[in-house]
Amino acid sequence: MKKQPSRFPDDSERLRKAVEAGESAPPDAPWFELEPSDDDPDLWLQGPRADPDERAVVAEWAEAEASRAAQLARVAGRLGALDDRLLRGPVGWRHRLALIEAADLSWFSGERVSPDRLALWTSMRLSGVQEDVDALASTHWAVRRLKGGPGPLSDLAAFLDRRDPERLDKDAERFEDRADAWLGVMKAASSLHPITRACMGFHLWSLAGLSQNGPGIEAAVTVARVAAEPGRGAVFAPVAMGGAAGLRAAGLPSVRLARWLDGMENAIMTAMRHLDDVEKWAERARDRMASLSGRTPAALTAVFKDWPIVSAPMAETLTGASRASVQRNLNWMADQGLVREVTGQGRFRLWRIATRVEA
Structure with a gap:
């Protein structure tokens, strides 16, 4: 094939000579020959740009917090x-909310663990033949961390149960270094409200190298604990209960914070309504079961207050009563409209409390 001559045979030479002489590029230079500009000194630099300074990152979120002060105050009050x-x-209320929140977070992270499966695994380590044991174990970790224990800001690696392997390539970045970098930014943002710090920490999770596929259940559980500090009753701040729209990562810090506050407010109100239902149910159950003798009725009532879903084997284990006594009382509670069987099956049945509307 015959080689075609260049359409611009002299342009490259003229441009080279002009640059060597310190002159500007000729006016008829090709459009793709970019010349340096004082407005963009990094035009010719290759490779990634430097990471922003911690103070600049915190300043951005402080500005976002100021722009959402009224909304933040309302959510903090709730x-x-x-x-x-x-x-x-x-x-038991804390345990109940931790189970519900962990199950909702599992759907956000793609593991999709339902409350009944999680309850069976948490209480008895029972799982189906085709169920993902790793997903159950991960969600159960979330339940344990949402129920209490040391917070993440003292030792993030211990909180996450993640350590560097004993044999690590000398060029590989240690997990503890990445965790310390994230903690450093969180410490630098100590002047921010805990809810704002939690939002910032969630969106910086992947940038710190703490996960490869975006912030997941670990990040959400960690910042849920951060947002609740220094709470005495609420160990965590709900972020996914009733929907995880607040965890979506898109937009500037002010947009992300507004979405975060909307999601958290919705989650908190969902938790409050749930506690309202449980409290009303407990009063109704106490009145209707006052005439029953034995310790099983009271023990079953306590189990249903602590667990969102209950099976007969679970109730037997948690109450210490016999299977026959548990089954007899479950049937009586169902007849009285106190509990509702949710599977519709003759075996492997599950019950949950029935609200006043359902009774």
């Missing part, structure tokens, strides 16, 4: 009300 209610309420 979280304070939830904290006070859980402080005065039964300890």
Whole structure:
């Protein structure tokens, strides 16, 4: 094939000579020959740009917090009300909300663990033949962290149960270094409200190299604990209960914070309504079961207050009563409209409390 001559045979030579002489590019130079500009000194630099300074990152989120001050104050007030209610309420309420929140977060992370499967795994380590044990274990980790224990800001690696392997390539970046970098930014943002810090920490999770596929259940659980500090009743701030729209990563910090606050407010209100239903149900159950003798009715009532879904084997294990006694009381509670069987099957049945509307 005959080689075609260049359409611009002299342009490259003229441009080279002009640059060597310190002159500007000829006016008829090709459009693709870009010349340096004082407005963009990095035009000719190759490779990634430097990461922003911690102070610049925190300043961006401080500006976002200031722009959403009224909304932040409202959400913080609702979280304070939830904290006070859980402080005065039964300890089982925290366990119940942790189960529901962990199950909802599992759907956000793609593991899709339902509350009944999670309850069976948490109480008895039972799983189906075709169920993903790793997903159940990961979601159960979330339940344990949402129920209590040391927070993430003291030792993130211990909180996540993640450590560097004993044999690590000398060129590989250590996980503890990445965790320390994330903690460093969180410490630098100590002047921000805990809810704002939680939002910032969630969206910086992947940038810190703590996950490869975007922030998932680990990030959400971690920042849920951060947002609730220094709560005495609420161990975590709900972020996914009733929907995980607030966890979507898109937009500037002010947009992300607004979405985060909307999602958290919706989650907190969902948790409060759920506690309202449980509290009303407990009063109704106590009145209707007052005439029953034995310790099984009271024990079953306590189990249903702590767990969103209950099976007969679970109730047997948690109450210490016999299978016959548990089954007899479950049937009686179902007849009285106190509980509702949700599977519709003759075997492997599951019950949950029936609200006043369903009774």
